[in-house]
Amino acid sequence: MGQFTYTVPPEYDGEMLQTFLRRACGLSWRMVVKLKRVENGMTVDGVQKRSIDHIAAGQTVVITMPDDAVRIEGADMPLEVAYEDDHILVINKPPYLAVHPSAGKPEPTLANAVVGYFERKGTPLSFRPTNRLDRNTSGLLLAAKSPHVAYTLAQKPQKVYLAIVLGELTGEGTVDQPIRVREGSCITREVGEGGKDSITHWKSLGTDGEISLVRVVLETGRTHQIRVHLSWLGYPLAGDTMYGTDETTLPRHGLHCARMTLAHPVSGEHITVAAPVPADMRGALEAHGLWQDEYDTIE
Numbered sequence: 557m558g559q560f561t562y563t564v565p566p567e568y569d570g571e572m573l574q575t576f577l578r579r580a581c582g583l584s585w586r587m588v589v590k591l592k593r594v595e596n597g598m599t600v601d602g603v604q605k606r607s608i609d610h611i612a613a614g615q616t617v618v619i620t621m622p623d624d625a626v627r628i629e630g631a632d633m634p635l636e637v638a639y640e641d642d643h644i645l646v647i648n649k650p651p652y653l654a655v656h657p658s659a660g661k662p663e664p665t666l667a668n669a670v671v672g673y674f675e676r677k678g679t680p681l682s683f684r685p686t687n688r689l690d691r692n693t694s695g696l697l698l699a700a701k702s703p704h705v706a707y708t709l710a711q712k713p714q715k716v717y718l719a720i721v722l723g724e725l726t727g728e729g730t731v732d733q734p735i736r737v738r739e740g741s742c743i744t745r746e747v748g749e750g751g752k753d754s755i756t757h758w759k760s761l762g763t764d765g766e767i768s769l770v771r772v773v774l775e776t777g778r779t780h781q782i783r784v785h786l787s788w789l790g791y792p793l794a795g796d797t798m799y800g801t802d803e804t805t806l807p808r809h810g811l812h813c814a815r816m817t818l819a820h821p822v823s824g825e826h827i828t829v830a831a832p833v834p835a836d837m838r839g840a841l842e843a844h845g846l847w848q849d850e851y852d853t854i855e
Contacts (some may be wrong), residue, residue: 557618557622558642558643558701558702558704559618559619559620559621560581560618560619560621560704560822561616561617561618561738562576562580562581562616562617562618562619563614563615563616563617564576564611564612564613564614564615564616564617565677566613566821568580568611568613568806569612569613570610570611570613571605571610572575572607572608572609572611572613573598573600573605573606573608573609573610573611573617574588574607574608575618576611576617576726577591577598577607577617581617581619582704582708582821583619583704583707583709584703584704584707584854587703587704587707588607590622591607591619591620591621591622592606592607592839593622593680594620594621595620596618596620597619597620597622598617598618598619598620599617599618599619599620600616600617601615601616602616602618606634611618612826619704620631621702621703621704628657628667628668628671628682628683629668629671630668630669630670630671630673630674630675631664631669631671632669632672632676632824633664633669633672635647635670635673636648636650637673637738638696638829638830638831639827639829641745641820642701643700643701643702643705643820643821643822644698644699644700644701644705644709644820645670645698645699645700645701646696646698646699646816646829647666647670647696647699648694648695648696648697648699648736648831649666649693649694649695649697649714650694650834651668651691651692651693651694651730651808651834651836652692652808653665653691653692653695654669654691655685655688655689661706662746664791666683666685666697667683667685667712667782670683670699670824671683671770675734676693676845677850681701681702681755683699684699684700684701684703684705685697685698685699685708686698686699686700686706686709686712686713687712687713687715687768687777689813690780690783690809690811692795692808692809692811693715693809693811693812693813694811694812694813694831694834694837695811695812695813695814696715696813696814696815696816696829696830696831697813698713698818699818700821701752705821705822708821708822710817712818713817714773714816714818714820715773715774715813715815715816716771716772716773716813716814716815716816716854716855717771717772717773717774717782717811717812717813717814718761718769718770718771718772718812718814718833718851719769719772719782719786719793719810719811719812719813719839720767720768720769720770720795720805720806720810720811720837720840720841721767721768721770721786721792721793721794721810722766722767722768722791722792722793722794722800722802722805723766723767723768723790723791724763724765724766724768725763725768725770725789725791726760726763726768727759727760728758728759728760729758730755730756730757730758731754731755731756731758731759731785731786731788731789732753732754732755733747733751733785733788734747734748734749734750734751734752734753734754735747735748735751735752735754735778735779735780735781735784735785736748736749736750736751736752744780744798744799745778745779745780745781745784746784746788747784747785747788752778753776754776754778754781754784754785754818755774755775755776756772756773756774756775756776756781756782756785757772757773757774757775757834758770758771758772758784758785758786758789759771761851762846762848763798764845764846766844767794767805767840767844767846768791769841769846769851770786770791771854773785775854780798780799781788782811783796783798783799783809783811784799787799788798789802793809793810793811794806794809794810794840795807795808795809795810796809796810805840806836806837806840807836808836810837810840812831812834812837813831814830814831814832814833814851814854815828815830815831815854815855816828816829816830817829830852830853830854832852832853833852838851848854
């Protein structure tokens with residue numbers, strides 16, 4: 557069980573404990589209800605309290621989270637941890653690894669790897685990712701270690717992606733085009749009327765005329781957004797056979813989440829994590845004379 561400690565500020569003097577927990581501490585109503593069933597789930601100055609009890613400025617509120625219910629079997633798999641503390645875990649996901657188990661695909665996933673990692677540390681926890689990466693996309697993925705932290709991470713981190721695209725793309729710009737599910741498919745997306753608002757900012761970092769390296773920042777987070785928008789722009793990802801035709805530059809689509817910046821959900825401190833460009837994408841860039849060491853720590 558995890559514990560969180562808060563000091564009641566003057567503006568919550570005389571308020572009910574549940575008001576302070578919901579508005580100041582960011583707890584969901586569901587979590588407040590759960591805490592009622594946990595021994596010493598909510599204490600004020602060391603004394604167990606009800607959610608409707610009133611609190612005073614300067615008092616110390618401690619909440620004790622219920623034990624986690626782990627529903628996915630752990631697996632003993634390599635896991636590259638880019639950052640970790642008591643509340644969050646940032647993983648550098650390799651390509652060719654699905655994030656979650658899916659029907660008809662029995663192979664272990666990142667979820668199994670993370671649960672196994674927690675088990676080996678003696679802290680059995682569920683896998684709570686706050687962002688998703690396609691199976692063939694590599695790079696940074698953020699996971700919360702408790703439902704409370706997951707809830708407070710509603711403000712998504714800013715992520716910087718590196719994409720290798722086909723063709724000579726120069727300059728920079730923004731694609732502001734809605735994305736919808738393609739008719740007759742439950743997976744493939746396309747730009748089209750009736751879709752969800754989708755905004756992608758891009759900047760070309762270099763090109764040899766055959767391929768280009770692009771820095772991408774998302775303002776929205778739609779399924780396949782980068783792949784769809786760059787393909788719509790006329791520059792599909794290298795290796796992307798769903799939104800392009802290339803099968804020679806890379807054996808998977810060339811997309812990597814290289815940098816993540818977030819406000820820590822508990823301390824409020826700003827944290828930045830970087831993941832170096834994976835070997836296959838680096839090899840493709842080197843083969844075209846486009847590699848620069850600074851890409852491993854892209855801003």
